[in-house]
Amino acid sequence: MLFLIFVISTTLELMVLIEVGGSIGTGNTILLIILTAFIGSYLLKQQGFSTLQKVQIATMEGKNPSFEMLEGVVIMVSGILLLTPGFITDSIGLLGLMPWSRAFFLKHFLEKNANKVFTATQRQKPQQNQKTMKSEKTIEGEFWEE
Numbered sequence: 001m002l003f004l005i006f007v008i009s010t011t012l013e014l015m016v017l018i019e020v021g022g023s024i025g026t027g028n029t030i031l032l033i034i035l036t037a038f039i040g041s042y043l044l045k046q047q048g049f050s051t052l053q054k055v056q057i058a059t060m061e062g063k064n065p066s067f068e069m070l071e072g073v074v075i076m077v078s079g080i081l082l083l084t085p086g087f088i089t090d091s092i093g094l095l096g097l098m099p100w101s102r103a104f105f106l107k108h109f110l111e112k113n114a115n116k117v118f119t120a121t122q123r124q125k126p127q128q129n130q131k132t133m134k135s136e137k138t139i140e141g142e143f144w145e146e
Helices: 002-024 026-060 066-083 087-097 099-135
Strands: none
Touching (some): 002 087, 026 066, 026 087, 066 087, 066 099, 087 099
C-alpha cells in the first residue's frame, strides 16, 4: 500500500511539474519551487516555535498538552513535505502549517479514530497490569560485607 502511494504521488508530481514547466518555463518553475521552499521554511520555523510555546503554557497550567504535541507532529510532517520538491507536496505541507487547517485535520482525525485508540488502550491495560504485578516481587534480605 505504501509503495503504491509513493509511486502514484511521484507520478502526479512529475506530471504537474512538466505541465507547469511547459506553461511558465523551466527556469520559472525552478524558481517557484525554491520560493515555496523558502516560504515553507519560514512558516515551519514560526509555527514550530508557536506550538512549542503552546506546549509550555499548557504544561505550566497543568493541562494535558497532547493536542499541541500532535500539532507538532503535523508540523514536522509538513516540513518534510515542503522539503520534497513538487507543487502537490508543497500545497499539502503549507496546509499543514496553517493553524486553522491543522486544527481542522486533527479534530477530524481524532473524532474518527478516538474510539479505536481508547478501545485498544482499555484492552491492553489489564494485560499490562497482570504482567507488572507478576514481576513486582519483593525479596527481603540482609547483606554483610567483610
